[in-house]
Amino acid sequence: MQNRPLAALTSKSGLGALFLFACAAVTYLEVAKLHLGTPSAMGPGYFPAILGGFFIVFGLILLVEGWRKPQERVEVGQIAPVLYLLGAIVLFGLLYPIAGGVVAIAVLIVVAAIAEPGRTWRELAALTGVVLVAVWVVFVIALDLQLDALPRWLR
Amino acid sequence: MIDNLILGFQVALSWQTLMYCFLGVSIGMFIGVLPGVGPLAAISMLLPITYYISPTDALIMLAGIYYGAQYGGSVASILMRLPGTASSAVVCMDGYEMTKNGRAGAALFLSALSSFIGGSIGIFLMAGFAPVLSDFALRFGSQEYFLLMALGLVAASTLSEGSAVRGLAMVVFGVLLGIVGLDITSGSMRFVYGQFELMDGVSLVASAMGLFGLSEILSNIGRGSRPDPSGKVTMRSMIPTRKELRDSFPAIWRGSAIGSFFGTLPGTGSTIASFFSYATEKKVARNRARIGQGIVEGVAGPEAANNSAAQTAFIPTLTLGVPGDAVMALLLGAMIVHGVNPGPQMLVEAPEMFWGLVASFWLGNLILLVFNIPMIGVWVSMLRIPYKLLYPAILVLVVIGTYSIRYSIFDIYQLLAFGLLGYVLRLLAFPAAPLVLGLVLGPLMEQNFRRSLMLSDGDFSTFVTRPISAVLFTCIVMVLVAQIIAPLLQRYRARKERPS
Numbered sequence: 168m169q170n171r172p173l174a175a176l177t178s179k180s181g182l183g184a185l186f187l188f189a190c191a192a193v194t195y196l197e198v199a200k201l202h203l204g205t206p207s208a209m210g211p212g213y214f215p216a217i218l219g220g221f222f223i224v225f226g227l228i229l230l231v232e233g234w235r236k237p238q239e240r241v242e243v244g245q246i247a248p249v250l251y252l253l254g255a256i257v258l259f260g261l262l263y264p265i266a267g268g269v270v271a272i273a274v275l276i277v278v279a280a281i282a283e284p285g286r287t288w289r290e291l292a293a294l295t296g297v298v299l300v301a302v303w304v305v306f307v308i309a310l311d312l313q314l315d316a317l318p319r320w321l322r
Numbered sequence: 323m324i325d326n327l328i329l330g331f332q333v334a335l336s337w338q339t340l341m342y343c344f345l346g347v348s349i350g351m352f353i354g355v356l357p358g359v360g361p362l363a364a365i366s367m368l369l370p371i372t373y374y375i376s377p378t379d380a381l382i383m384l385a386g387i388y389y390g391a392q393y394g395g396s397v398a399s400i401l402m403r404l405p406g407t408a409s410s411a412v413v414c415m416d417g418y419e420m421t422k423n424g425r426a427g428a429a430l431f432l433s434a435l436s437s438f439i440g441g442s443i444g445i446f447l448m449a450g451f452a453p454v455l456s457d458f459a460l461r462f463g464s465q466e467y468f469l470l471m472a473l474g475l476v477a478a479s480t481l482s483e484g485s486a487v488r489g490l491a492m493v494v495f496g497v498l499l500g501i502v503g504l505d506i507t508s509g510s511m512r513f514v515y516g517q518f519e520l521m522d523g524v525s526l527v528a529s530a531m532g533l534f535g536l537s538e539i540l541s542n543i544g545r546g547s548r549p550d551p552s553g554k555v556t557m558r559s560m561i562p563t564r565k566e567l568r569d570s571f572p573a574i575w576r577g578s579a580i581g582s583f584f585g586t587l588p589g590t591g592s593t594i595a596s597f598f599s600y601a602t603e604k605k606v607a608r609n610r611a612r613i614g615q616g617i618v619e620g621v622a623g624p625e626a627a628n629n630s631a632a633q634t635a636f637i638p639t640l641t642l643g644v645p646g647d648a649v650m651a652l653l654l655g656a657m658i659v660h661g662v663n664p665g666p667q668m669l670v671e672a673p674e675m676f677w678g679l680v681a682s683f684w685l686g687n688l689i690l691l692v693f694n695i696p697m698i699g700v701w702v703s704m705l706r707i708p709y710k711l712l713y714p715a716i717l718v719l720v721v722i723g724t725y726s727i728r729y730s731i732f733d734i735y736q737l738l739a740f741g742l743l744g745y746v747l748r749l750l751a752f753p754a755a756p757l758v759l760g761l762v763l764g765p766l767m768e769q770n771f772r773r774s775l776m777l778s779d780g781d782f783s784t785f786v787t788r789p790i791s792a793v794l795f796t797c798i799v800m801v802l803v804a805q806i807i808a809p810l811l812q813r814y815r816a817r818k819e820r821p822s
Binding site for chain 2: 179182183186187190194197201202205206207208209210211213214215218221222225226228229232241242243248249252253255256257259260263264272275276279280282283285286290294298301302306310311312313314
């Protein structure tokens, strides 16, 4: 490979090392705001400061690993299904307070189901219906949870 | 011990508790059969539901899912060559061969029988050893607890699969996540960033569901459909021949011994136990020449091993408060949420809970043995549910479950963040299980670390000068050194072989 340092840094281990360094940075930014104290009277920052050190040590080890095996790359695979699923959860979080449980759950199911191609609208409608009924039977009737079917402004 | 067991059965045989036990093992069996949903995901999904029932019933149900899954995992392995759980992967080899030889029924029966015997031996050891161990542990101080947890974390993250450095890094990450929120000693906020909801710390349920429930869906999606289970299993075909039975028993004893041993060690749960048992059968079984072609020892040994390991894994968790793997960490977290302090005091303070659990484990195993066999037809038909219909339903369960703990939309975003984190970790080949282990033990570790050094007036040698802590410290160093030496040795061997 032409540029070995870059290859090492973007290899699986190299990116792992960068991830750990980022964790260390977040840790020490927080520790800077906290009182450290002494070993016999530890402040809130003492223990996290030690943990941050571990991140750096492990990160350095992974960096060496990346230098040795720069050919091991991260295989990202299909991004779309992941985005659909995570998007479905975001939509649920946004919709539940304004549109109520029925709409939010239906949207959650439909958006999540699109992640896997090759299904008909009829299948989707049936799935949504069955899951909605099951959710109400299990969570609301059997377990007595407070799930709002309709939004507050409609009741 | 007899008195204690009577007490235990009194608890476990109450109508309601028995129902939760039955529910737990049935769910466990079901998710064990289904490839793609493991006990870890199922327990995290059901964790919020248990907040509404008594702690003993909750634990009995959650534990039932765990050992029930060990029974169920072998069904798909034997019938379809698809391991339902990681620990039943080895059963695929001889189990599926037995199916091809037309002995599927006998394989299923022997696997249930071996599981029952292995599980019973594990429970027996638990009842015998737990009180001894907890008596011993009552003498532990903060130093010993800190080191014991450190040993558990180091062993669990390095002995399991994958790179040791990555496992350890995730333990550190988990411990750090564990201390998010209000620091009780000083009253200051840590890593809260103005989010009021984070004051109580990171939600165990949201993190476990995100890291396991959600990321299992993410990794299973788009894999296409599963093959159809082949062959019909009749009751008649389940009766093993006399020779099959005779050949199975030595393997069951060996498997149980191996499983009981590996179950108690941190980091080496039922998966390693079943692989080790299979390796042993390869060397010593009467029919070893035909291993891999469908011999009963290849099914009976590993099945006994993974079930006895699933039971003995509870010994360190319940008596020391130190979980050996992520499932045990979740159960420990559930106990803490329910206000039960796991550890040596538990046997003294809540004997009915401990012995109730022991008794319910055995009842659960009995239920699994008795109901498993007539239910096999049902499990097989469940395998026909396509995953594309299953995963949206699982997603709804995950989301509603997380929301219902404290009716907080913020927790849904925590779930989302952990799902995303789980995805990134998988891309970078970081294991997620040590993270949850660290998350549960993080606050306890910091507390004991602080207390130890406060008592020793800031002197770090307190971790090596006390006799028990010296032993524990040596163990930690040995595990770490072994992790450094093993790869070096491998490279040395590889280099030696190359020139010749």
